[in-house]
Amino acid sequence: MLHAAMLRSPHAHARIKSIDVARARAMPGVHAVLTGEDAKQYWGPLPPTIDIGMKVPTVYGLATEKVYYMGEPVVAVAADSRYLAEDALELIDVEYEPLPAVTDTEAALAPGAPLLYPDWGDNVQCEWGMAVGPVDEVFAQAAHVFDYRIPQHRYSGVSLEGRAALAQFDAYSRKLTLHCSTQSPNLVRTLVAQTFNFPEHDVQVIAPDIGGGYGNKLQADAEVIPCLLSLATGRPVKWTESRQENLLSGMQCRDYVWYLRVAVSRDGILQGLDAKVYGNVGCDGTCHAAGAGKFLVACGYVPGPYKWQAFKVSTKVAVSNKAPSGAYRGYGKDIANFPLEVAMNRMADALGISPVEFRRRNFIGRDEFPYQQISGPIYDSGDYALCLSKLLDLVDYDGVKRRQARQNDGTGSRYLGIGLASMLEPSGGAVPNCIFNSYEVATVRLMPEGGILVLTGHQDIGQGTETTLCQVVADELGCTPDDVRIIYGDTNAVPYGMGPWSSRGATFNVSCVAEAARTLKRNLIEVAAHLWQCEATGVDIAGGAIAEAGGERTLTLKALGNQLHLWPGAFGIVPKHVTNPFEATHYWTSPIASWAPDELGRIRLYSTHPSGSSAIVVEVDAETGKIEVKDIAIVDDCGVIINPMIVEGQLHGGYVQGIGGALLEEFHYDERGQLWNTDLTSYLHPLATDVPAIKCDHVISPSPYTALGTKGMGEGSAIMPVAVMVNAVEDALRPFGVRVSELPLTPERVIALLRTSPRWREMYGAPA
Amino acid sequence: MKFEGESQLEGSKDAVWDALNDPRVIEKCTPGCQSLSIVAPDSYELVTKIGIASISGTYKGSMRLGDRLGREQYAMFAEGAGPIGTMSVAGTVALRENGAATSVNYSFEVQVGGAMTGMAQRALLPIAKLLTKQFFKSVDKLLAGASLPAAEEGGT
Numbered sequence: 001m002l003h004a005a006m007l008r009s010p011h012a013h014a015r016i017k018s019i020d021v022a023r024a025r026a027m028p029g030v031h032a033v034l035t036g037e038d039a040k041q042y043w044g045p046l047p048p049t050i051d052i053g054m055k056v057p058t059v060y061g062l063a064t065e066k067v068y069y070m071g072e073p074v075v076a077v078a079a080d081s082r083y084l085a086e087d088a089l090e091l092i093d094v095e096y097e098p099l100p101a102v103t104d105t106e107a108a109l110a111p112g113a114p115l116l117y118p119d120w121g122d123n124v125q126c127e128w129g130m131a132v133g134p135v136d137e138v139f140a141q142a143a144h145v146f147d148y149r150i151p152q153h154r155y156s157g158v159s160l161e162g163r164a165a166l167a168q169f170d171a172y173s174r175k176l177t178l179h180c181s182t183q184s185p186n187l188v189r190t191l192v193a194q195t196f197n198f199p200e201h202d203v204q205v206i207a208p209d210i211g212g213g214y215g216n217k218l219q220a221d222a223e224v225i226p227c228l229l230s231l232a233t234g235r236p237v238k239w240t241e242s243r244q245e246n247l248l249s250g251m252q253c254r255d256y257v258w259y260l261r262v263a264v265s266r267d268g269i270l271q272g273l274d275a276k277v278y279g280n281v282g283c284d285g286t287c288h289a290a291g292a293g294k295f296l297v298a299c300g301y302v303p304g305p306y307k308w309q310a311f312k313v314s315t316k317v318a319v320s321n322k323a324p325s326g327a328y329r330g331y332g333k334d335i336a337n338f339p340l341e342v343a344m345n346r347m348a349d350a351l352g353i354s355p356v357e358f359r360r361r362n363f364i365g366r367d368e369f370p371y372q373q374i375s376g377p378i379y380d381s382g383d384y385a386l387c388l389s390k391l392l393d394l395v396d397y398d399g400v401k402r403r404q405a406r407q408n409d410g411t412g413s414r415y416l417g418i419g420l421a422s423m424l425e426p427s428g429g430a431v432p433n434c435i436f437n438s439y440e441v442a443t444v445r446l447m448p449e450g451g452i453l454v455l456t457g458h459q460d461i462g463q464g465t466e467t468t469l470c471q472v473v474a475d476e477l478g479c480t481p482d483d484v485r486i487i488y489g490d491t492n493a494v495p496y497g498m499g500p501w502s503s504r505g506a507t508f509n510v511s512c513v514a515e516a517a518r519t520l521k522r523n524l525i526e527v528a529a530h531l532w533q534c535e536a537t538g539v540d541i542a543g544g545a546i547a548e549a550g551g552e553r554t555l556t557l558k559a560l561g562n563q564l565h566l567w568p569g570a571f572g573i574v575p576k577h578v579t580n581p582f583e584a585t586h587y588w589t590s591p592i593a594s595w596a597p598d599e600l601g602r603i604r605l606y607s608t609h610p611s612g613s614s615a616i617v618v619e620v621d622a623e624t625g626k627i628e629v630k631d632i633a634i635v636d637d638c639g640v641i642i643n644p645m646i647v648e649g650q651l652h653g654g655y656v657q658g659i660g661g662a663l664l665e666e667f668h669y670d671e672r673g674q675l676w677n678t679d680l681t682s683y684l685h686p687l688a689t690d691v692p693a694i695k696c697d698h699v700i701s702p703s704p705y706t707a708l709g710t711k712g713m714g715e716g717s718a719i720m721p722v723a724v725m726v727n728a729v730e731d732a733l734r735p736f737g738v739r740v741s742e743l744p745l746t747p748e749r750v751i752a753l754l755r756t757s758p759r760w761r762e763m764y765g766a767p768a
Numbered sequence: 769m770k771f772e773g774e775s776q777l778e779g780s781k782d783a784v785w786d787a788l789n790d791p792r793v794i795e796k797c798t799p800g801c802q803s804l805s806i807v808a809p810d811s812y813e814l815v816t817k818i819g820i821a822s823i824s825g826t827y828k829g830s831m832r833l834g835d836r837l838g839r840e841q842y843a844m845f846a847e848g849a850g851p852i853g854t855m856s857v858a859g860t861v862a863l864r865e866n867g868a869a870t871s872v873n874y875s876f877e878v879q880v881g882g883a884m885t886g887m888a889q890r891a892l893l894p895i896a897k898l899l900t901k902q903f904f905k906s907v908d909k910l911l912a913g914a915s916l917p918a919a920e921e922g923g924t
Contacts (some may be wrong), residue, residue: 009882010853010881010883011882070881672879674880675886678886678888680881682886
């Protein structure tokens with residue numbers, strides 16, 4: 001087996017003038033040294049993963065004429081060991097002509113900005129907008145109009161397990177086998193086949209139980225490089241991403257700025273929302289990864305869980321000289337949630353209403369579902385006011401407010417604050433013209449010995465898919481989870497399926513598995529009824545056995561499996577009207593998603609709409625700027641809960657990730673496009689000691705549109721905390737009247753913020 | 769990134785000035801310098817080999833001296849690229865009599881690129897300090913009349 005290493009660009013934007021690989025090629029132990037130009041004999045440009053009216057650049061797995069971001073792979077090496085491969089990189093001479101770089105979103109969109117793709121004429125990868133209702137009239141007549149600029153910085157799902165790929169091209173069978181750490185083996189198979197113009201059915205992708213898939217592992221980007229090296233050498237080639245490579249290029253996320261205008265009536269009723277979001281997808285959000293689409297999702301969901309009379313939204317998505325942008329636990333729902341939930345608290349303040357009461361006045365009511373939001377989606381079910389009420393009890397909101405009044409009297413330096421926000425978590429996306437498509441297929445199979453195999457294109461990424469699907473199938477087929485085995489992660493073993501993203505496991509995957517199990521169950525009951533010459537209506541399966549009503553005759557699944565497959569075999573015992581008693585395959589898609597625009601041009605991309613509320617209690621030290629998280633409470637409504645422990649695990653993990661984004665995590669690009677923090681001592685994550693025990697409670701509003709009433713819930717917990725934290729810090733620092741304008745809230749930023757307060761400068765004797 | 773410091777050299781201001789502006793001295797005293805070629809007066813191309821842990825490797829670059837204010841101060845511009853990134857340096861070197869010795873003050877703005885960026889804040893300044901110290905130590909030895917051996921790997 002050979003090992004791959006990649007020479008990466010030190011420049012954020014530069015023309016490649018020459019590459020000399022002669023010395024590297026001559027090094028003993030080196031088997032291949034390929035530049036972007038060399039590689040063109042094996043592959044074409046990276047195929048688009050999303051193209052909804054977007055500009056799609058022609059880019060390759062290795063840079064060709066230009067480099068667009070610091071860390072972009074320029075030359076690939078395969079050698080006998082990783083050590084030799086890394087040494088060979090040092091023998092490669094690349095001559096660059098540095099070009100002006102642009103990193104800031106609004107600077108990239110400004111006239112005269114350096115252009116990444118000059119033939120575009122600008123840096124706009126994607127542009128979209130819509131308006132519904134009498135927007136101008138509502139704003140002209142509103143008692144209050146509020147304006148906000150709310151930016152969020154760039155961070156991502158930086159997981160312990162980075163990317164890894166082992167590509168094996170077998171020249172004899174002309175088969176390409178790729179083991180890799182991915183969320184969607186089937187999509188990777190298609191993308192690899194498209195990249196190399198290689199027969200897709202000759203590509204096999206195998207992904208065992210992986211970790212670190214928070215949306216970051218949804219593409220074939222660097223993974224194509226080991227494939228390239230294997231095709232060139234005819235030998236297996238392995239690449240394991242280093243931490244530095246992961247931080248430089250492992251699909252980044254967030255990075256945008258909102259401008260919100262909100263019209264509110266005299267009595268605190270939301271009337272109009274006029275919102276613009278400028279997104280930054282780094283060098284690309286279409287081919288390297290599908291980051292550009294998240295801003296369209298954000299546009300559709302910025303109205304949140306509230307009612308509006310008029311709505312206008314637009315987005316411009318910029319390319320810049322930063323790493324490519326993909327998905328990360330939110331994919332636009334986070335972008336939608338953050339600005340509005342911060343604005344809700346600030347508006348409540350300005351109106352002299354509590355943030356709780358302001359939300360209550362504007363929530364969609366529990367009796368109004370299914371509710372078509374002004375932006376188009378159909379919200380399936382929910383009880384937003386109940387989530388908020390339960391949250392107030394869970395976090396003892398009134399108690400915290402009383403303690404706050406005592407503690408923040410100006411005598412101490414630690415200021416207590418509580419922030420809360422509501423959340424809408426559209427889950428189970430069905431997006432046209434991209435890899436985030438709209439169906440899932442599962443097969444449930446009865447084996448001769450009575451065990452059940454479930455074949456799914458879904459992928460276990462540590463989210464408990466194997467556990468929940470075993471539970472679902474065991475419940476449907478009346479057996480135990482131990483009788484069920486979930487097969488996933490091998491494209492040659494499972495139906496073509498999409499994998500876990502958009503929290504679609506509990507919508508698409510659970511639904512198709514449940515429906516397939518139901519079909520299999522009906523067929524098995526028909527077979528038993530036929531054997532017993534009785535009516536099928538009285539037959540059921542429980543405790544691993546099929547039983548006649550009244551319990552006279554029973555047949556274990558093992559006995560039935562044996563009869564069907566072996567003694568005597570299907571021919572003798574299956575009634576004519578049962579076409580396949582061995583297995584059932586179900587294709588499931590959402591009944592409420594729709595790509596046919598309605599009369600206002602709106603489409604509906606999500607199949608369920610989980611919701612929730614959460615609160616954080618903080619103490620902010622006005623002397624040091626340190627924020628201490630004292631309490632966290634979450635109330636989640638994901639419909640029917642399959643496994644409470646897994647649901648709470650998702651809530652805990654996601655929430656801590658969100659706190660990381662609010663307080664610590666940030667890609668530090670300077671204005672030249674140089675990334676300064678490429679290790680985990682400078683890209684900081686929250687530690688277990690940074691968060692208190694998290695309290696959870698639930699509201700259960702079953703979805704009428706999924707097989708079991710379940711809804712997805714993998715992202716909501718990660719999308720709430722940034723808004724909640726900003727609200728908590730602004731609440732704590734109320735005596736200083738400051739508004740957070742930059743994230744993450746490091747102690748330095750908190751002090752810089754406090755420095756803008758005359759009162760703080762007076763108290764701490766600091767100059768203006 | 770700012771990189772500033774001061775060194776004391778045992779020699780008159782004039783002697784130190786001549787030494788620091790002499791390409792042969794620069795070639796002999798720059799840690800790890802493998803070759804220095806004169807492109808034009810005050811304009812050189814260098815190849816240096818650094819042997820310090822994570823930044824070890826061969827660096828190619830150019831250096832230019834200029835903007836002289838009498839025999840007191842001059843400007844230095846340098847840029848280079850090596851296995852883990854790029855670096856450019858721009859700043860001034862100022863000399864001041866200090867009894868029989870001479871104080872050399874330097875103040876540079878350093879820009880790094882590539883993988884070097886990630887370590888710049890923590891590791892690069894100490895390394896730059898070490899290499900600068902090594903440089904002036906060599907100059908000092910030369911001024912004292914020693915003949916220097918060919919440059920070794922910088923930092924070793």
